[in-house]
Amino acid sequence: MAWVNDIIQGILIGGLYALFACGLSLMFGVMKVVNLAHGDLAIIGGYIAVGVITITHIPVLWSFLIVVPLMALLGYVLQRTVIQASLDRSILTTLLVTFGLSVVIENGLLQFVNADSHSLGVGNAIITSSFSIGSQIIIPYLLLLIFAVAVVVLLGLQYFLSASRYGRLIRAVADDKEAAQLSGVDYRHVFGIAAAIAFGTVALAGIAYGMYSQFSPTTGTDTILLFAFAAVVIGGLGSLWGTLLGGVVLGVAQAIGAQINSSDQLLAGYIVFLAVLVFRPQGLVARGAQS
């Protein structure tokens, strides 16, 4: 029954993947920007957290209070300047620019921070322990907490998009930015808000990842970016719950892969990703009206 344990952990880690993915999905859905630097932004969030904790000595669990708004602000600024400038040229340019950004960030980190892995140690003893169901199923509290946070954030984001004024503007601009301009909406500002949300959520996910596992300067592209993309593609664009489903499917696929052969964990996930890309690129939860 050990594999049941792995499956459950796979489901829970899917929440983290979904948290990584929702920012990517938002930026692609609203601005048609594929942000190849998305994973690196999570790592930057992690490193900023390390720095903040070192300086201010606040508990790891509260570091997000500083890091997330900081990253959100960075997202707004980056979107209004660099990303908007490349969007004005073409979609190709945004791909090139975000790829360049990714390489610059990674090598910048390698240069200024050493290449070793870091981990945000979690101080609170309760969090590091686990609880058991029966004798075979052991679930770390931390993982459960991360899953809960992911679900809460996704719920909050869903509510924001459907019920708030800015959420409505984001959806409108995503549908037709020219028509939004005709209604007096400066879509560049709305894009900035969407980017701020994307950067904020991915930073939160990066901190969570740092607590649960280790990261190094290259983890952004090695691991996180592809996971985030896999979750978005598998779940289908345009639906936050689809992204959660995508994350869970990815997590479970990896758990099954790990069961077959411990080194096949990543491979299993990528094969599922490729399969979805080829056979059902619109994802498992396809939104009819919007692509």
Added chain:
Amino acid sequence: MSVATETAARSAGDYRVTRSRRNVAWTGLGALVVVVVLALFPYVFGPGTTTIMVQGFIILTLASMWNLLAGYAGLVSVGQQAFVGLGAYFVLILNIHNLSMFTALPIAAVGCGVAALPMWWLVSRLRSGYFAIATWVLATTVLLIIEKFPSIGGGTGLSLPHTPNLSTAVLEAYTYWIGLAVTVVALIAVYLLLRGRLGLVLTAVRDDEVAARSSGARVGLARMLVFVVAGIGCGAAGALLAVSQLIVQPSAVFSVQWTAEMAFAVIIGGLGTIEGPILGTIVYMILQQTLASYNAWYLIILGLVAMVIAIFARRGLWGLVDDHLHVRLFPVGYWLWAPGSNGRRGVIPRRGGRHS
């Protein structure tokens, strides 16, 4: 003037279309001179210099392939390292079976072309961002699969077991010449492809895909051809890498850094121009050599410069040269001669634009 007479005046028969001829002869001569000079390098310079030149050949070959993909076919691939790695591993495998690494190189290149076909089947229906990510996932998947085979080195890699019994200098020289040959063939192949029908189709698609399709252009076939050619080219570069390094390590040959380097070289030199990759590779090598002791700095600077150029100077450094001097070393275009005119019709400047 009434509508009827105006239309008559525009009838096609009065216009002429010619290829650009004059430049090619001079460029061809110049290129021949350059190649001959380069071929003499091993007699003049020692292995230190020729090794660096081989690195340059690898980057130039990769860059011209990536330019073909992204600049002409609109396919932004972030996974070309798959072919670099496959090319290297083909050489390794063939060498394990007692084939000389020099003979293995062209076979490896062809092998990569074949491997490109199923890959194209997987990714061909995807567009821009999805395509980019798919190529990246594909490359990572290939890496993970190859690492599972201990007979070719598993996760740590393997040296080429049957290297020729030659002195270092001679080995380096042979490597250099084969590298030069690979690069020259790659550039000529790209030039000929773009000067022919493929180039026309790709340019038409670049301007308006729907119109191109409806005029009968086989767009899918054109793109597939480009992908396969790029696979062969990158595979040849990877094979060259194996030959020059004499060892094949998966994390090195499948590294996404190859894509970064070829992409940056192309963007800086000039995306969508044939001369661009050459210029970009030169810039890249200069930066790499001067900043070699500063580890990751050259990639950071390269990346920043590439980003700035992508936004502000779409056609890169060569584009800037071209705009000001109107020079084409490798002309692939056509000239349109209006009825009764003698001089060249220049490019009509674009006016107006969108305000959003």
Added chain:
Amino acid sequence: MSEPNGRGDRALLEVRDLTVHHGQLRALDHVSLQVYPGEVYAIIGANGAGKSTLLRTIAGLHHPTEGSITYDGKDVTRVRPERRATGGIAMVPEGRRLFGSLTVEENLQVGATHARKGPWTIERVYELFGWMKERRNQRTAQLSGGEQQSVAIGRALVANPRVLLLDELSLGLAPVVVQRIYAMLPEILAAGLTVLLVEQDVSQALRVATHLQCLLEGHTTLEGRPSDVTPAQVEAAYFGLAGAAAGPPGEESEPLWRGSTTSSRGS
């Protein structure tokens, strides 16, 4: 400058020598017009004549190569579209361009985001189009063409504009539906709006317009009041038929017919 001409003392919207290119194609060629408060100014012409380009340039979605646009006495030629919208120029774009994934009410709410003060509210739009209130939570992608057109008009109205630009209202709609929509125009105007509309359906345009201008291949071929032009003149201007004394394209062309002797064309 405009002289006293019985239309009011100052044009609310003035376009002078507007030239617009789409790449290398010249879509508009030195077009001028003045719209005075309270008027319904119609632009007619065949497909590709440049009518929509004109409206879109006034709204700010295209950048003119030459010429100027003046709104309420201020030069807005370089102003961004969203600033023109908040300043009081609202456009109902060609093809409706609703936000498909949003509901009817949400579309109106977006229109009202930067609304100016005025008589139009979402409630008032519901009163104008009786069917809308009970369907307000339906996604607009599921509405019929005529219903979408009503929502699009409502979305522009709730911003309380001073000038309403209507781009091809009749496009893709059945004649009955078109008539019903144009029948709303008087009530919209009663609240003090000025309308500049583009219409391919010439008879419909002539029925509602107080002034009209005909475009052909980007330049003006007719200008005046509906009461002053005959169907034959309109037809000649619309199709650019022989007998039309327009000069070769590229030069500033005189309109074929200037209807009202007192309307002046900016010099």
